Amino acid sequence: EDQVTQSPEALRLQEGESSSLNCSYTVSGLRGLFWYRQDPGKGPEFLFTLYSAGEEKEKERLKATLTKKESFLHITAPKPEDSATYLCAVQAHSNYQLIWGAGTKLIIKP
Amino acid sequence: EPEVTQTPSHQVTQMGQEVILRCVPISNHLYFYWYRQILGQKVEFLVSFYNNEISEKSEIFDDQFSVERPDGSNFTLKIRSTKLEDSAMYFCASSGPSSYNEQFFGPGTRLTVL
Numbered sequence: 426e427d428q429v430t431q432s433p434e435a436l437r438l439q440e441g442e443s444s445s446l447n448c449s450y451t452v453s454g455l456r457g458l459f460w461y462r463q464d465p466g467k468g469p470e471f472l473f474t475l476y477s478a479g480e481e482k483e484k485e486r487l488k489a490t491l492t493k494k495e496s497f498l499h500i501t502a503p504k505p506e507d508s509a510t511y512l513c514a515v516q517a518h519s520n521y522q523l524i525w526g527a528g529t530k531l532i533i534k535p
Numbered sequence: 536e537p538e539v540t541q542t543p544s545h546q547v548t549q550m551g552q553e554v555i556l557r558c559v560p561i562s563n564h565l566y567f568y569w570y571r572q573i574l575g576q577k578v579e580f581l582v583s584f585y586n587n588e589i590s591e592k593s594e595i596f597d598d599q600f601s602v603e604r605p606d607g608s609n610f611t612l613k614i615r616s617t618k619l620e621d622s623a624m625y626f627c628a629s630s631g632p633s634s635y636n637e638q639f640f641g642p643g644t645r646l647t648v649l
Contacts, residue, residue: 514578
């Protein structure tokens with residue numbers, strides 16, 4: 426069964442304190458792994474797509490990496506506005522749907 | 536920047552009533568989706584739609600649910616007889632021109648069934 430597990434459930438950091446969020450997955454033929462940001466009461470906001478192991482993508486203070494079993498979202502010198510829930514989702518070759526993790530709630534304290 | 540829009544933002548209904556949730560996907564996208572998120576839980580896939588037909592649906596998407604693209608811009612989700620457990624945020628998403636492309640989400644409709 427295709428499955429996505431994210432850790433930790435919640436992460437509190439001081440402003441400027443770098444860290445990483447983990448997304449472990451099992452999927453029968455990975456088409457793509459997606460990272461989204463979700464603010465309370467809002468829809469998921471697209472951040473990155475990763476398609477193959479070894480791939481990396483960067484956007485401002487965020488960098489996403491992918492291996493054959495997991496993905497990391499590295500956040501460097503975060504600011505309070507980076508506070509949100511970060512969601513990981515996978516898409517299998519045989520499907521159109523995204524299969525989602527439960528998310529990591531990131532809180533950046535000033 | 537193009538975006539997915541959804542109406543209404545909040546819908547309150549009585550159990551057993553029909554509701555229609557509306558979405559306007561990004562104009563040049565070809566694939567359309569509905570997801571839901573019960574408060575505090577994971578996002579769950581409901582259905583995908585391409586070329587005027589359902590391409591994939593989940594176990595949640597039973598006979599009480601239907602989707603339609605009535606014209607060139609709108610994409611709707613109908614729940615025929617709402618249940619208490621249908622209370623959730625419903626998100627519309629679109630992608631294209633390939634199903635490989637990332638899915639862009641609307642702001643959601645919060646459905647409350649009383």
